[in-house]
Amino acid sequence: QLTSDFYVQSCPKVFQIVRQEVKNAIKTEMRMAASLLRLHFHDCFVNGCDASLLLDGNNTEKSSNANLNSARGFEVVDNIKNALERTCSGVVSCADILAIAARDSVILSGGPSWRVLLGRRDGMVSNQTAANSALPSPFETADQILAKFVAVDLNATDVASLSGAHTIGLAKCGTFSHRLFNFSGSGAPDRTMNTELQTNLQGVCPLNGDGDKTTDLDINSVDLFDNHYFSNLVNGKGILQSDQELFSGGDAAALATKILVQQYSDDSKLFFNDFRNSMIRMGNIRPLTGSQGEIRKNCRVLN
Numbered sequence: 001q002l003t004s005d006f007y008v009q010s011c012p013k014v015f016q017i018v019r020q021e022v023k024n025a026i027k028t029e030m031r032m033a034a035s036l037l038r039l040h041f042h043d044c045f046v047n048g049c050d051a052s053l054l055l056d057g058n059n060t061e062k063s064s065n066a067n068l069n070s071a072r073g074f075e076v077v078d079n080i081k082n083a084l085e086r087t088c089s090g091v092v093s094c095a096d097i098l099a100i101a102a103r104d105s106v107i108l109s110g111g112p113s114w115r116v117l118l119g120r121r122d123g124m125v126s127n128q129t130a131a132n133s134a135l136p137s138p139f140e141t142a143d144q145i146l147a148k149f150v151a152v153d154l155n156a157t158d159v160a161s162l163s164g165a166h167t168i169g170l171a172k173c174g175t176f177s178h179r180l181f182n183f184s185g186s187g188a189p190d191r192t193m194n195t196e197l198q199t200n201l202q203g204v205c206p207l208n209g210d211g212d213k214t215t216d217l218d219i220n221s222v223d224l225f226d227n228h229y230f231s232n233l234v235n236g237k238g239i240l241q242s243d244q245e246l247f248s249g250g251d252a253a254a255l256a257t258k259i260l261v262q263q264y265s266d267d268s269k270l271f272f273n274d275f276r277n278s279m280i281r282m283g284n285i286r287p288l289t290g291s292q293g294e295i296r297k298n299c300r301v302l303n
């Protein structure tokens with residue numbers, strides 16, 4: 001139902017305008033590419049790709065576990081929206097802005113490009129509880145994460161390829177420090193973590209240290225969209241428990257993802273191809289079309 005030429009008449013400069021704003025943002029802070037990519041994911045997994053994540057207010061998705069003090073880039077989305085409103089007022093949805101900005105962020109980080117599908121409309125609701133149950137947590141096993149992907153009609157290949165997004169961006173100590181000292185009450189660090197990395201991360205995130213301190217999700221190339229994330233996993237150098245589970249986990253889902261992680265670490269072309277396909281599949285999660293929803297004027301509030 002979505003099409004790549006949806007705005008060809010109504011806003012022919014849409015791609016040019018979004019690309020320029022994403023470029024500007026990345027020039028100031030390279031990490032913004034990662035942050036924008038993550039916004040599209042967090043939007044699509046809750047109520048479909050409908051910009052529900054962007055709504056301000058009490059008990060909205062912004063205050064859910066995965067997003068509070070973590071999701072970022074909302075000001076950049078505002079800038080993109082304002083630029084679009086100046087050229088083609090009331091035309092381009094906030095949900096489509098997230099999809100284009102995610103694609104451009106990957107391209108500008110050195111990753112694959114694809115024809116992004118458009119025509120999504122913006123939803124009318126945003127619910128903290130829904131986000132808490134739909135978004136995967138870094139403390140989950142591969143089976144638990146796969147279940148959340150299957151709930152939005154994605155599969156194990158999508159879990160593996162899309163997790164490759166962690167080839168860019170940062171994570172807070174609070175999202176992985178449980179692996180460093182007394183993992184699951186074992187009295188020892190997570191055995192699946194490389195010991196050298198363990199020591200380094202113990203230095204970054206000491207016991208009772210600042211849980212908001214950040215480190216690179218890909219210790220090899222944090223700003224480059226490549227397949228190093230997967231070679232890290234093969235070497236026990238995943239940062240999040242949920243990352244390392246994809247290669248070292250013992251459950252059924254991990255059996256499938258382990259093979260893919262190995263393949264992606266050997267073949268970046270295969271990773272890029274699968275990532276591209278999975279991004280399009282994720283972007284197709286329950287979009288509002290036709291006369292459903294609305295085209296927000298301000299991505300933070302309903303019209």
Ligand code: HEM
Pocket residue numbers: 031033034035037038041069070071072136137138139145159162163165166168169170171172173175217240242
């Ligand atoms: C598979 C389950 C996933 C889990 C459990 C997960 C969890 C996390 C966590 C805990 C962080 C760090 C957040 C923080 O410390 O503030 C993070 C960052 C990030 N995630 Fe995921 N994630 C998953 C999948 C994905 C997917 C599918 C994408 C995109 C396609 C994605 C893109 C990112 C990016 C780019 C960052 C860095 C953001 C930044 O630096 O601002 N993640 N993720």
Ligand SMILES: [Ca+2]
Pocket residue numbers: 042043044045046047048049050051052053
């Ligand atoms: Ca949504």
Ligand SMILES: [Ca+2]
Pocket residue numbers: 167168218220221222223224225226227228229
């Ligand atoms: Ca990388």
